[in-house]
Amino acid sequence: MPRLDQLLSSLGYGSRREVADFVKSGRVRLGGEVVKKADTKVQAEDVTLDDEAMEAPHGLLALLHKPLGHVCTHSDGEGPTIYELLPPRWMARKPSVTSIGRLDKDTSGLILITDLGPLVHRYTSPKAEVEKIYEVTVDRELDPALVATFASGGVMLRGEDKPCLPAQLEITSPLTARLTLMEGRYHQVRRMFASQGWHVEKLHRSRFGDYTLGDLAPGEWRMLDMPEEV
Incomplete structure (x- = not known):
């Protein structure tokens, strides 16, 4: 079992010194009883801070509706980041949260957020074959022949030596389409077209694996249940 100060610090609630101050102030309880020592061994499920249970003590998974103009990076200088839309405490977790896959600055839609490395690998490994659906708007009228071209498994992207996997294209209007992919190459949708x-x-991701945005507004997020196997 972890020590109380280690647990709260790893979940982003504060440094060990700050956790010690929480304990001295009587803000931390274990099974309903006020904790006296910050180095007490604890089970995360039994701990409360200010009468609130620990947030996602065994790993965090959330769904974010990424708005246009935000970037999926921790670096400064590239514009507003998706992490500015999330609770600051998440960035203080150890490890801090990261995105599962990326969407570029000019793409909106569904992105997953987690602090679990194995979950990132599970969804982004080339062998993962996670279904992703994109809503696409193009600059000129679409040719119905694109449906067969994208399904052929023969589309080559500049600078690559292997063709894209077969993809399902549904033309929804003269200038719009829905594209379903089973892989996630760099800027793949834009490069395929x-x-x-x-x-x-315009480009918007409406589905990632089993997840959809529902009525989630741009810039908003919601917590997800952790998959049974991570």
């Missing part, structure tokens, strides 16, 4: 002579004007 560019390889056939179309420029993507």
